[in-house]
């Protein structure tokens with residue numbers, strides 16, 4: 366299956382049988398198991414959303430948004446439960462309002478889960494790590 370590298374955005378074809386050892390990017394040699402949320406931008410957004418064969422959850426946020434800042438560590442914590450199962454990513458909607466607009470983001474934080482570019486779920490408002498985990502598990 367294809368996994369987009371969270372470090373350099375290269376598309377990697379990987380066998381997910383090798384769960385015991387690490388899986389590294391063919392281009393930058395860094396871990397594809399990285400769970401720290403990927404910072405999306407106008408250049409890499411489509412690649413991560415459409416080229417990953419694993420679901421991608423995007424946290425639409427902004428630096429001035431208190432609940433977003435509150436949720437950030439919870440989002441990172443939840444990501445650790447989904448290494449190589451779900452890619453966690455963030456989009457700063459202040460920096461990329463055209464992308465937020467494309468998905469009709471009305472309030473933040475809003476999370477959207479994509480499977481191969483198709484939206485399969487969205488939810489607004491700050492959530493705890495366990496709430497995020499449960500919500501994602503209900504969609505994948």
Ligand SMILES: [Zn+2]
Nearest residue numbers: 370373390393
């Ligand atoms: Zn890479």
